[in-house]
Amino acid sequence: MSQPARLPLFESLLEASLPSSGIAWLDAARQENLQAFAEGGLPDTRVEAWKYTALRALGQRRFATVDTAAAAATVDPARLALPGVDGMRLVFVNGVFSAELSRLDDMPAGVTLQPLSQALRGDSEALRFSLSRHYREPGDAFARINAASARDGVVLRVAAGVRIARPVQLVFVGAATGSELAWHARNVIELAEGAELSLVEQHLGGDEANQLATLVCDVEVRAGARLQLALLQNAASGCNLIRRSSLRLHAGAEVGMHVLELGGALVRHDLQAELIGDAARLHTRGVFMPHGRQHMDTQLAIRHQALNTTSNSTWRGVASDRARGVFRGAIVVAPGADGSDASLGNKNLLLSASAEIDTKPELEIYADEVKAAHGATVGQLDERSLFYLRSRGMVLAEARALLTAAFCRAMLDDLPNEPLREHLSTLLLDQLPMA
Amino acid sequence: MTMLKIENLHARVEGREILKGLSLTVNAGEVHAIMGPNGAGKSTLGNVLSGRDGYEVTEGTVSYNGVDLLTLAPEARAAAGVFLAFQYPVEIPGVNNTYFLRAALNAQRKVRGEKELDSMQFLKLVREKLKVMQISDELLHRAVNEGFSGGEKKRNEIFQMAVLEPQLAILDETDSGLDIDALKQVAQGVNTLRSPHRAFLMITHYQRLLDYVVPDFVHVLADGRIVESGDKSLALKLEEHGYADIGAGAAA
Ligand SMILES: Nc1ncnc2c1ncn2[C@@H]1O[C@H](COP(=O)(O)OP(=O)(O)OP(=O)(O)O)[C@@H](O)[C@H]1O
Ligand SMILES: [Mg+2]
Numbered sequence: 149m150s151q152p153a154r155l156p157l158f159e160s161l162l163e164a165s166l167p168s169s170g171i172a173w174l175d176a177a178r179q180e181n182l183q184a185f186a187e188g189g190l191p192d193t194r195v196e197a198w199k200y201t202a203l204r205a206l207g208q209r210r211f212a213t214v215d216t217a218a219a220a221a222t223v224d225p226a227r228l229a230l231p232g233v234d235g236m237r238l239v240f241v242n243g244v245f246s247a248e249l250s251r252l253d254d255m256p257a258g259v260t261l262q263p264l265s266q267a268l269r270g271d272s273e274a275l276r277f278s279l280s281r282h283y284r285e286p287g288d289a290f291a292r293i294n295a296a297s298a299r300d301g302v303v304l305r306v307a308a309g310v311r312i313a314r315p316v317q318l319v320f321v322g323a324a325t326g327s328e329l330a331w332h333a334r335n336v337i338e339l340a341e342g343a344e345l346s347l348v349e350q351h352l353g354g355d356e357a358n359q360l361a362t363l364v365c366d367v368e369v370r371a372g373a374r375l376q377l378a379l380l381q382n383a384a385s386g387c388n389l390i391r392r393s394s395l396r397l398h399a400g401a402e403v404g405m406h407v408l409e410l411g412g413a414l415v416r417h418d419l420q421a422e423l424i425g426d427a428a429r430l431h432t433r434g435v436f437m438p439h440g441r442q443h444m445d446t447q448l449a450i451r452h453q454a455l456n457t458t459s460n461s462t463w464r465g466v467a468s469d470r471a472r473g474v475f476r477g478a479i480v481v482a483p484g485a486d487g488s489d490a491s492l493g494n495k496n497l498l499l500s501a502s503a504e505i506d507t508k509p510e511l512e513i514y515a516d517e518v519k520a521a522h523g524a525t526v527g528q529l530d531e532r533s534l535f536y537l538r539s540r541g542m543v544l545a546e547a548r549a550l551l552t553a554a555f556c557r558a559m560l561d562d563l564p565n566e567p568l569r570e571h572l573s574t575l576l577l578d579q580l581p582m583a
Numbered sequence: 584m585t586m587l588k589i590e591n592l593h594a595r596v597e598g599r600e601i602l603k604g605l606s607l608t609v610n611a612g613e614v615h616a617i618m619g620p621n622g623a624g625k626s627t628l629g630n631v632l633s634g635r636d637g638y639e640v641t642e643g644t645v646s647y648n649g650v651d652l653l654t655l656a657p658e659a660r661a662a663a664g665v666f667l668a669f670q671y672p673v674e675i676p677g678v679n680n681t682y683f684l685r686a687a688l689n690a691q692r693k694v695r696g697e698k699e700l701d702s703m704q705f706l707k708l709v710r711e712k713l714k715v716m717q718i719s720d721e722l723l724h725r726a727v728n729e730g731f732s733g734g735e736k737k738r739n740e741i742f743q744m745a746v747l748e749p750q751l752a753i754l755d756e757t758d759s760g761l762d763i764d765a766l767k768q769v770a771q772g773v774n775t776l777r778s779p780h781r782a783f784l785m786i787t788h789y790q791r792l793l794d795y796v797v798p799d800f801v802h803v804l805a806d807g808r809i810v811e812s813g814d815k816s817l818a819l820k821l822e823e824h825g826y827a828d829i830g831a832g833a834a835a
Binding site: 535 | 636658673677683
């Protein structure tokens with residue numbers, strides 16, 4: 149471990165310590181987590197989960213706290229618009245809730261959607277369980293930072309049996325200000341029994357926004373509830389975005405997830421799912437496309453802990469220029485999770501000789517009658533396909549773009565929201581270096 | 584007029600010499616059939632002519648309409664009118680057949696300084712070509728060759744040829760694996776395109792195709808060279824006696 153107390157990053161976080169919330173348990177939890185970070189520091193690459201993502205340089209940086217000016221940075225509302233996404237919307241600019249950009253009128257019965265800062269002023273006890281978590285792993289540094297420093301975030305609850313037809317949109321904007329900011333968001337989402345929701349989480353950034361953003365998101369999907377979650381990460385090219393989502397799926401719960409990682413500088417996504425109820429089903433599709441000098445690290449950890457649970461995950465990575473991609477997919481089928489079905493695939497393309505992708509699927513099975521499959525590859529575009537397209541007249545760059553686009557777009561095929569799917573497809577195409 | 588002149592062509596694949604001094608001249612308007620034993624180098628010739636990577640020409644020249652074909656990228660050859668119907672057409676998931684064909688045609692037209700076709704104009708062209716080469720609408724809307732049967736893939740190759748209207752078409756065993764109706768359709772596709780300005784190299788193992796598309800010349804390619812050339816009767820002779828005598832003749 150590095151010498152944490154001397155890390156400029158730590159010092160800058162300390163200076164940014166939050167004023168007392170007036171809620172004793174919350175202040176205690178913040179203090180504890182700050183202390184834990186002070187002691188544990190940032191993980192180095194000897195910690196398995198951070199093997200390919202070095203944090204030395206980040207630890208040496210100082211980030212300013214979000215002040216009123218930073219919170220008031222202007223954002224063109226047109227940039228938030230997403231086709232096929234017209235429901236309620238909660239927007240944060242540099243981690244601060246923006247009432248102006250949000251759309252909270254018309255809230256259907258049975259739904260709570262509000263900024264965490266507001267929720268804490270109400271029934272804070274309901275948030276105590278989520279916000280008092282201890283992070284024990286050596287790799288948890290950013291969760292600790294987040295717990296110590298997050299002043300806002302999303303609280304979203306859907307009551308039992310309530311089905312929300314129009315997709316709800318959560319937007320996190322990193323807007324450029326005079327200084328390099330650190331901001332943090334803490335989301336608590338719960339779908340009660342039999343509830344249904346489609347959720348879109350969007351990360352955007354202004355050019356020149358050099359930031360550190362951490363995001364921790366707990367999602368509880370109760371028995372028989374269904375959640376569709378699309379994550380569009382298009383943060384500013386200077387943004388270091390460290391995000392963790394923890395999902396818990398109860399009996400018969402279903403979660404379908406589509407993730408598109410496009411923006412950011414250093415991007416880390418820990419996606420943890422626990423299938424704790426019988427017959428829970430998780431379906432994830434994801435694409436990460438680092439280019440330039442971007443570094444994108446996705447860590448998928450799925451635990452099957454109940455009977456007949458299903459997880460099906462396919463992720464694809466495309467790295468160009470001098471970019472680096474990391475994918476780790478770890479599936480555990482715990483004792484007693486008999487009859488479970490787990491599959492995980494990760495295919496990657498390298499579009500340049502200096503790009504790199506490290507991928508590692510891990511599968512541990514401790515139960516009986518389990519169906520499991522996993523595989524990972526890193527390669528170049530199929531030479532035969534390229535030649536076929538070129539032999540018909542398509543120029544090399546176009547042929548490569550077409551094949552690469554097809555490779556990625558396949559991950560969106562089963563995204564149910566068609567206008568959104570088309571839009572994401574287009575974004576994906578635009579991101580391709582040769583497009 | 585000479586369209587294609589191959590002289591003393593030597594080519595290696597994976598370090599192994601496959602073409603060993605092949606010479607062949609094709610004039611505009613002609614149909615040449617190329618027959619020969621498995622592994623003789625027929626597909627290699629098609630690949631070398633269309634510019635596939637990994638096929639290294641070590642000796643010899645190929646001139647096409649007076650230009651050195653071997654210096655051109657595959658897409659430049661396509662734009663110049665060279666077309667290869669693949670022995671094994673490639674499946675490309677996620678790339679729509681119609682989209683691909685229009686993009687390819689427009690890429691060629693752009694190089695030739697012709698106006699690109701918009702989707703309406705392209706649709707009209709497709710309808711016209713479908714009269715020649717029957718393939719179902721459903722196939723057109725699928726991904727390129729994905730899940731196509733063997734015969735459907737071959738028909739798709741000819742359909743692409745009909746749309747792209749090449750000057751020099753190399754058909755690599757397009758007749759293999761076709762039922763009799765499909766074979767007739769493929770033959771009709773070729774015959775429709777036959778013109779004084781076009782030439783065809785038809786690689787085939789069977790005399791049957793040549794009943795429908797009557798070739799001007801038949802060549803035998805064995806061990807990387809053209810070892811015998813003749814008219815249509817050569818194909819009949821081969822059908823009867825195989826390649827045994829031919830090989831002996833070439834060695835002499
Ligand atoms: N890409 C390649 N890699 C390795 N060997 C190859 C490659 N392409 C061709 N060859 C070899 O070159 C030789 C000639 O192959 P080619 O495909 O040209 O034969 P062909 O005459 O078309 O045979 P067939 O009638 O079976 O189609 C064969 O021995 C083949 O194995
Ligand atoms: Mg062959």
